[in-house]
Amino acid sequence: MPSIYIINPAAEHASYYGFEVLDEADGGYVSVADLTTATLAGFVPEGWDIRLTDEAISPVDLDAQVDFVAITGKVSQRGRMIALAEGFRARGRTVLIGGPFASLSPQDMRPHADILVTGEIEEIADELFADLAAGRWQNQYNGGFADIRKSPIPRWDLYPVDRAQSGALQTTRGCPFNCEFCDVIQYQGRKQRHKDTDQILRELDQLHAVGFRSIFIVDDNFTVHRSWARAVLLELAAWNAARGDERVSFITQASLDIARDTEMLVLCREAGFKMFFMGVETINEASLREAGKRQNLIQPMHQAIDAIVGHGIGVHAGIILGFDHDSVDTFEEMRQFLQDSPLPEVAVGVLTAPQGTDLYHRLEREGRIDGPIWTSAIQGPFATNIVPALMPREDLVARTVELARYCFEPNSFEQRIMNFLAKFPASHVSTPRRTARARDPRSHMLPKILRYISSLGEAEELMVRTVLKAGAQKPGALPSILYFLSHYAQSRFYLDMDRGQLAKPGILPAPVNA
Numbered sequence: 001m002p003s004i005y006i007i008n009p010a011a012e013h014a015s016y017y018g019f020e021v022l023d024e025a026d027g028g029y030v031s032v033a034d035l036t037t038a039t040l041a042g043f044v045p046e047g048w049d050i051r052l053t054d055e056a057i058s059p060v061d062l063d064a065q066v067d068f069v070a071i072t073g074k075v076s077q078r079g080r081m082i083a084l085a086e087g088f089r090a091r092g093r094t095v096l097i098g099g100p101f102a103s104l105s106p107q108d109m110r111p112h113a114d115i116l117v118t119g120e121i122e123e124i125a126d127e128l129f130a131d132l133a134a135g136r137w138q139n140q141y142n143g144g145f146a147d148i149r150k151s152p153i154p155r156w157d158l159y160p161v162d163r164a165q166s167g168a169l170q171t172t173r174g175c176p177f178n179c180e181f182c183d184v185i186q187y188q189g190r191k192q193r194h195k196d197t198d199q200i201l202r203e204l205d206q207l208h209a210v211g212f213r214s215i216f217i218v219d220d221n222f223t224v225h226r227s228w229a230r231a232v233l234l235e236l237a238a239w240n241a242a243r244g245d246e247r248v249s250f251i252t253q254a255s256l257d258i259a260r261d262t263e264m265l266v267l268c269r270e271a272g273f274k275m276f277f278m279g280v281e282t283i284n285e286a287s288l289r290e291a292g293k294r295q296n297l298i299q300p301m302h303q304a305i306d307a308i309v310g311h312g313i314g315v316h317a318g319i320i321l322g323f324d325h326d327s328v329d330t331f332e333e334m335r336q337f338l339q340d341s342p343l344p345e346v347a348v349g350v351l352t353a354p355q356g357t358d359l360y361h362r363l364e365r366e367g368r369i370d371g372p373i374w375t376s377a378i379q380g381p382f383a384t385n386i387v388p389a390l391m392p393r394e395d396l397v398a399r400t401v402e403l404a405r406y407c408f409e410p411n412s413f414e415q416r417i418m419n420f421l422a423k424f425p426a427s428h429v430s431t432p433r434r435t436a437r438a439r440d441p442r443s444h445m446l447p448k449i450l451r452y453i454s455s456l457g458e459a460e461e462l463m464v465r466t467v468l469k470a471g472a473q474k475p476g477a478l479p480s481i482l483y484f485l486s487h488y489a490q491s492r493f494y495l496d497m498d499r500g501q502l503a504k505p506g507i508l509p510a511p512v513n514a
Contacts, residue, residue, distance in 0.1 A: 002133050003049035003066040005093075006041055008034045009073050009080035010055040012378040014494045016347045018056065019165065021452055021493035022445060028057045029445070031490070032216045033164035035154060036072050036099065042152030043125040045133070052158045055080070062087050068132060072099030075354065075377040078108070085112040103187040104356050106140075108374075115139060119187075120173070122146035145189045148173055149196055153203055156210045165445060165486070166251065167212030169203050171195050171232060172219045177255065179279070180292045180362070181320070183354035184220050192225050197235050204239060208248065211442075217252035223264055224255060230264065236271040249479055251275040251316075257295040259304035265311040273313055274479050280305075280317040280346075283337050284330055287323035292358075302341065309342045309423040314480035316487070317343045321400045322351035324389040331399045335406060342420040344413060344484040345491075348404040349381030350397055363387075380494070408491050410456075410463035417467045417481065424477045446482060449489045456492060 014020050022029040034054045044050050053060050062084075069088045073081045078101055085095045089112075098117030102109040106118050115137055117128070124143040131137040148170070161167070174192040175185055207215055223229045240247045250273045258264055258276075280301065281293055288296050298304075308315055319338075321330065338346060353360040354373045363369050368387040376383040382404075388396045406412055454461035464485065471481040 001047050001049055002068070003051075004044060004068045004070055004132075005051045005053070005061075005064050005066040006037045006070045007052075007060055007072070007084060008037045008054045008056070009060075009071060009077045009084055011074075011076045012079050013076065013380045014497060015076070015380055016487070016491050016494060018494075019490060021489045022448060027160075027163060030054065030056050030164050031486075032166045032218070033156070033159060033161060033168050033212075035168035035170060035218060038154035038156055038159045038168075039151060039170075040070060040072070040121065041155035041158050043121060043129070045129050048129075048133075050155070050158060052155070054160070057160050057163045060084060062091065064093075066093065068096060069093045070096045070098070072097075072102075074100050075104075075374050077101070078374045079378060081109070082112050089114070100183075100187055104183060104354070110140075115141070117141050117143070119143035120146035120148075122148060122150040145174070145191075145193070148193050149199060151195065151199075153206055156206055161210045161212065162442065164212075165442060166214040166216045167207040167210075168216050168218050169200070169207060170218050171200050172222065172225070172228075175221045176224060177221070177295060178292050178358070180290070180359040181351060181353065181357055183357050186354075186356040188220070192221070194225070194228055197232060200232065201235060201239055204236075204248075208243065208246070213246070213248045215248050215250055217250055220253055221255055222252040223258050223261075223268070226261065226264065230267060233264075233267040233271045237267070240272045248272060249274040251277070251483075253277045255279065255295045256301065256304045257298050259307040260299060262307075262311075265308065265313065269312045275314045275316055275483055276308065277316045278318065279320075280315075280343070281320045282323060282326065282330070283334060284323065284325055286325035287330075290324055302337075305341060305343065306423055309420060310425060312425050312476060314345075314420065314483065315343055316345045316483075317347070319346050319348045320351050321348070321403070322384060322386065322388050322396050326388075326396075327390045328395070328399065331403055335403055338407060339412060339415055340419070341416065342423040344416040344420055344481075345487045346407050347381070347491075348400060348407060350384040350400050351386060352376050352384045353386050359386075405495055408488065408495055410459040413488055414463045414467055417484065418470065420480070420484075421470055421474055421477055424474055424480075426474055427476075446486070449486050452489050453485065453492070456496075460492075 017031060019029040019031045037052050037054060041050050041052055051064060071081050071085055085097060088095050094114045096115040096117055097109050097113035102116060103118045106116060110116055120143045123146045124141050128141055172192050172194050174189040176190050176192060254276045256278055282288060283301055285297060305315055352373060353363050353369060363386055369385060370387055371385045373385055376385045382397050382401050450464055453464050467481055471478045
């Protein structure tokens with residue numbers, strides 16, 4: 001029978017969004033299970049032998065005896081994608097490369113793939129796998145923007161779900177906004193496409209069956225299409241209510257303009273949403289206009305964030321420094337804004353210009369692009385390929401690092417937790433948790449996270465005790481506080497680590513020699 005090995009390579013650096021803080025000698029952990037590999041496995045026809053590896057969890061088997069190797073990845077995985085591709089090709093394997101980076105930079109991946117797959121796979125899967133089985137494949141396939149209702153139920157039975165804190169579900173692709181720096185709209189488009197509700201519920205059933213009680217809806221803007229989102233939220237609420245004490249909590253990505261829609265916030269809360277990841281980006285209004293982020297200008301930012309938290313939903317904020325209107329004064333203004341806000345979890349980074357974005361094209365015309373995006377991506381959030389307008393690049397990076405480190409000082413973090421609790425509604429009730437947690441293979445994650453934070457020093461240990469004690473006064477806020485603490489642990493792990501030691505010892509295989 002034909003055989004395929006599907007791989008999600010390791011990123012080339014630790015980050016805010018990994019879970020390296022939990023890594024052990026026998027394998028790693030991820031904050032969110034990898035949806036791409038599990039979904040691709042769902043497209044593989046019956047009768048094929050399928051292997052799957054998420055390299056953040058376990059090493060790739062370079063000597064796997066398979067017919068085809070399928071590699072996917074983002075810009076932060078570029079180097080590892082190439083290394084693995086060349087290693088497998090040297091061993092006589094036929095290599096397919098696809099995913100976001102291949103779609104955005106096909107000319108970069110083309111030399112390293114026997115078969116290059118760009119765009120989305122739903123419309124071309126049947127042809128692709130038929131060609132592979134027949135041994136008469138093309139050297140490139142382009143799926144374009146697909147009808148995602150054709151997407152299969154992901155093969156979570158092939159994925160190490162016990163090593164992921166949250167499951168993953170996609171209900172839409174595409175975002176109608178046109179943020180200048182965003183590359184997602186370049187490979188997913190600005191017209192949002194939706195799955196059927198029945199399809200979404202079947203995926204939820206499967207995620208629930210394999211044990212997930214936290215699910216990340218990975219859509220880039222889940223709530224932007226209001227009428228569709230309302231209908232889905234009602235179904236999610238009914239589905240979750242039927243789970244009894246086995247209900248799940250949801251996390252998703254949304255934009256700040258949801259704050260003016262009280263009905264939508266209520267529906268999100270009733271469906272079980274505990275957290276939104278939001279691109280807050282900056283409080284500099286000129287920078288928001290420059291970036292095309294007008295949805296953040298609809299109402300005062302502090303008012304919008306307060307409204308969301310006031311409905312019992314936390315905000316995980318993305319913060320960017322280095323817009324053309326950002327001066328040295330912007331850093332102190334941002335620091336003060338954050339410390340006055342109910343935003344415990346912030347991902348602070350420097351503006352970059354991904355290839356294909358409007359920002360890249362503008363700065364290229366202005367002669368302000370310095371190197372390809374992957375040279376910055378492999379260094380994490382504190383590197384950039386742009387030449388800033390109002391300060392030297394070294395100054396921009398140094399000040400951004402300083403702000404990030406300040407945000408995760410225990411006293412600073414504790415203050416923002418207290419701000420969060422002050423805004424969180426006292427009447428909100430947390431999602432019931434099942435009593436037999438000892439049977440959950442993820443049950444050890446939280447104690448390990450809390451021990452790690454406490455081991456960082458007396459101030460960190462006191463911070464943990466203080467915020468948990470304060471959170472007990474508003475039990476509905478505890479799931480959000482635990483989320484914030486888990487991401488605090490990873491953020492501190494990343495910010496405290498030696499910048500030259502970014503690989504995960506014991507997890508990644510030795511460098512591949514093609």
